[in-house]
Amino acid sequence: MLYVLGVVLFALGIGISVALHEFGHLLTAKAFGMKVTRYFIGFGPKIWSFKRGETEYGFKIIPAGGFCEIVGMTALDEVPAEDAPRAFYRQKTWKRVIVLSAGSITHFIIGLLIVYVAAISLGLPNNQDLAIAGDISPCAQAKQFPDTGKYSDCTASDPAPAKDAGIQPGDKVLSVGGHPISTYTEMVKVTRPLSGPTQFVIERDGKQQTLTVNIATVSRILDYTKPLGPNDPVGKVGAIGMGQAYTITYGPGAAIGATGVFTGQLFVGVWEGLKALPTKIPALLNAVAGGERDPNAPVSVVGASLIGGQAADRGLWWFFVALLANLNFFVGVFNLLPLLPLDGGHIAVNLYERVRDWVRKLRGKPAGLPVDYVKLLPLTYLLVLLGGAYTLLAITADIVNPVKLG
Incomplete structure (x- = not known):
């Protein structure tokens, strides 16, 4: 149902955009005193219309665009003498x-x-790879599987560094252990060689805070910058169990x-x-x-x-x-x-x-x-x-x- 709803809503959004496109022509033409005779959404046979003033508004059967008909779009168009001063080409x-x-x-x-x-x-x-917290994991998973890149399930014995330190979704990491951070990739790179209590400076609601994060030692794919492969070497690195925010509000x-x-x-x-x-x-x-x-x-x-x-x-x-x-x-x-x-x-x-x-x-x-x-x-x-x-x-x-x- 959501799929069908999405298709219908998107198609409706396109239709509204087209209608407003033609309305832009209509509005500016009337503002400059030009004569607009028809404003229709769609092409082909007419479904329904009404006339207000000198303009007919309506819908046609083929929903593939629309048009706004202005008198005298070119000097070659036939224009009644009484409409000549308001013709488009005379402006x-x-x-x-x-x-x-x-x-x-x-x-x-x-x-x-x-x-x-x-x-x-x-x-x-x-899309600027900002170091902003997304999902805060209930733990820093102990293992990562090189063939899929997925992580092992959390267990009662797995530590939860980010969660325990109080990091929240939306927090922006500014520094790790005194190293300034500008991107999420940089945060991962700086964190991996570390372990134990480490100071994280974060920004929350426009204010800076310093949190102590007890970085866990876990098993991860060592080269995380290239596509995954089943034979990728794994090793011990530092992790905190914090995902990156894919969107920012x-x-x-x-x-x-x-x-x-x-x-x-x-x-x-x-x-x-x-x-x-x-x-x-x-x-x-x-x-x-x-x-x-x-x-x-x-x-x-x-x-x-x-x-x-x-x-x-x-x-x-x-x-x-x-x-x-x-x-x-x-x-x-x-x-x-x-x-x-x-x-x-x-x-x-x-x-x-x-x-x-x-x-x-x-x-x-x-x-x-x-x-x-x-x-x-x-x-x-x-x-x-x-x-x-x-x-x-x-x-x-x-x-x-x-x-x-x-």
């Missing part, structure tokens, strides 16, 4: 660019809000900075993903043919929804919301690419006309004619065909060989 360039950018800006705002809410509630991933103020950092990381990933799109076609074809699915290959909204269902089923709601935020950032950036029929393509055309007319004015010439969109149709159709084929390939791969969370 100043900066107003047109804002309206065209509003959809992507809306996605960015949605993504930021999702990340911020996650930061103060579910937490954000600890922030206060309302601190969440602002954390949101900015995490969002920046997501944007870097989005940009790298966009650049790699053409190179991922073989991986998608291999997945459709039944080969192993590359977890780094693109997914469609279908695949993203299925991953969202898996995250919900495992209780990984922070991953669920991070994925939804990342999808919003991806759509926002992708939509700004200077390619027709994307909003970025229309922005590029409008900026080209503005720069061209400025140059003509410097040369004492009148403004040029509007760009002839008819001449751009062959390129537009080609891009639509390629984009549609890529999307269909990704959807097929997501259906026959979906990505599975590791």
Whole structure:
């Protein structure tokens, strides 16, 4: 049930994002006095609609996007004489660019809000390897098995250093035995050679405390930095029975900075993903043919929804919301690419006309004619065909060989 709920919720989140994308166009167009005749979610035959003022609002049967119809999107459109002053192409360039950018800006705002809410509630991933306590084990397990990496069960005789010292989930370790600590990996490295009572300086609720931890001597895989193997040597090392926090929850103020950092990381990933799109076609074809699915290959909204269902089923709601935020950032950036029929393509055309007319004015010439969109149709159709084929390939791969969370 949780899996189905996750799929439905994620799909609903996508639908709401699309609706708000188009609402961004609607809101800014109306704010600048342009005439908006239709605002619909979906394509194909109309299911239901109503009219308020001069705009018809409604839903169509195919939930694969939406549109906001503004009068006179290009100078080639037929516009009634009474609507000509409010036509899109008659407005100043900066107003047109804002309206065209509003959809992507809306996605960015949605993504930021999702990340911020996650930061103060579910937490954000600890991807900086901070030495923050997660689970406090009831003991420092005596053995670790090299073939699986798992630990032996706790017994009554096993010590519980972290628990007995009073370390709590959320505590940040600042130093161990006088050695400053910046990462969890560094804490493990410093702790392993030690044994017996050792001072740990921690930060809790913004205040530093010094705790004495009686480090236990246990059997562990010696080289914990490489993939596990059944023949990995084991030996005696120091351990305290403290797991690392995989997510970090922030206060309302601190969440602002954390949101900015995490969002920046997501944007870097989005940009790298966009650049790699053409190179991922073989991986998608291999997945459709039944080969192993590359977890780094693109997914469609279908695949993203299925991953969202898996995250919900495992209780990984922070991953669920991070994925939804990342999808919003991806759509926002992708939509700004200077390619027709994307909003970025229309922005590029409008900026080209503005720069061209400025140059003509410097040369004492009148403004040029509007760009002839008819001449751009062959390129537009080609891009639509390629984009549609890529999307269909990704959807097929997501259906026959979906990505599975590791």
